[in-house]
Amino acid sequence: MSEPPLFVPVRVGTCAPALRLFRTASGERTAVAFSSALKLADVLGADQPWVLLTAPALRSLIAELDVIGLVVDPAGTMTRPAKRVA
DSSP: OOOOOEEEEEEEOSSSEEEOEEEOTTSOEEEEEBSSHHHHHHHHOTTOOEEEEOHHHHHHHHTTSSOOOEEESOSOOOSSOOOOOO
16 A cells, blocks of 8 residues: 655755755754645645655655654644743
């Protein structure tokens, strides 16, 4: 049984697309993917570029990076890390 493809946000560079990483509320880097183009557009906007990857392919891409994991279908995004309260 094959893995369903995920819609993965990317940044468009001069040579090739680059994986777009995000930060969790605690400030740690994470990869994000969506189960549909509509869900991606709802969270990141209709103009957000994306590529199709399977979860194993995406995990392989982030394996050597300082990334805590993969979040599928996040409810929203933040523009900056949340302030820490002592």
